[in-house]
Amino acid sequence: MTEQRKRGSTASKEALLDAARDLFAERGYDRTTVRDIAGRAGVNQALLFRYFGSKEALFAAVVARSGRDRLAGSPPDQVFARILRGILDKEHHGDHAMRIMLRSTGEDAVAREIHDRLGQDYIRALAGTTGHPDAALRAHLVLAWIVGIDLLRSVTGAEPLAGADSDHVMACVLPAVRTLLEQVQDIPSHSDT
Amino acid sequence: MTEQRKRGSTASKEALLDAARDLFAERGYDRTTVRDIAGRAGVNQALLFRYFGSKEALFAAVVARSGRDRLAGSPPDQVFARILRGILDKEHHGDHAMRIMLRSTGEDAVAREIHDRLGQDYIRALAGTTGHPDAALRAHLVLAWIVGIDLLRSVTGAEPLAGADSDHVMACVLPAVRTLLEQVQDIPSHSDT
DNA sequence: CGGTGATGTAAGCAAGCGCTTACCATCGGA
């Protein structure tokens, strides 16, 4: 009769991960209960603990799966454009990394870890595009802009930013970023790789 | 016997508001319990409910008190600099508006309301500084940058941004913002393959 | 078959939560 018998462990795990990802993004870590997750996944609550051990471990698994293929390794002078494009087009692939991070800042270490892992690659790549003595600071400022844009678009959904055409947004932002990164005081000329 | 008798209702209310403001900023709404708040305020838990009715009403009171004197009314071409300065110097006056907003996004309406009230003034003032047809979008991008800088500094405490000299940061950011706001409509070709 | 391990489930436990209740202690005015 009931055909939801024996879906298989990997399928159940995957369903739990998907449900958890969506709910964490919607409500944040604290306002999401394990009963909610299991319910949306169509899986008994006890299985969540059998497969992941704890709610926090589930969260870690969600984060780990989300931050897997984040930015392969691309020419540094296009990094910013690629990142920005990825964020602006985010509706296409339901990643929700930023929303999860911001909505679930309860466990500080976790959020910090996400930020570091997500940010360090960006920073390194961006800092390589300029020869400033304060290249790291300027790269962080660029990251800050990305984070802010992502936040206003995906979390608060503020118009007109949220609905703006991504090409248009990039055409606005890129020249300003170029000003920030290229604005030179005195650069000793050594070529970068 | 015990000498902490009769502190007075307004003093107790103020102590509760201060403790709540700090704890909400530190841990977020959900991870802050009314017992924590009362404990830090040195006030009996039941008084919290006598004076404010509920935990959520306390939160609303904190927000209301925080967002009171936000940006009087200043020459529009200096708005961005003033806002940025205010954020960068925030350690001096324990406001925590942004941290509270971001840490306590559970109640969506509240966070949204904060954002709107906090943002609309900025947006209006900034949009007045440029004659672009998409002035609003560009103003929102500036707000996004502010939000991102504030987030990275105050919430995640990311270095080198968090520890950077505010004059230095402003010297980096302002020219780029000027590029964003003054840049005329024809767009320089972007290096893309 | 029979048993062994993986999958799924109902029921409930201990703890923490927001909030309430019933009760002191103090003071100002009559």
Added chain:
DNA sequence: TCCGATGGTAAGCGCTTGCTTACATCACCG
């Protein structure tokens, strides 16, 4: 002096939380 109003407190209620336990149900293999 008595009394009501006000400030303060201990105890606990009802509920939800994350997590556990004991028990069915299947698949597979000797």
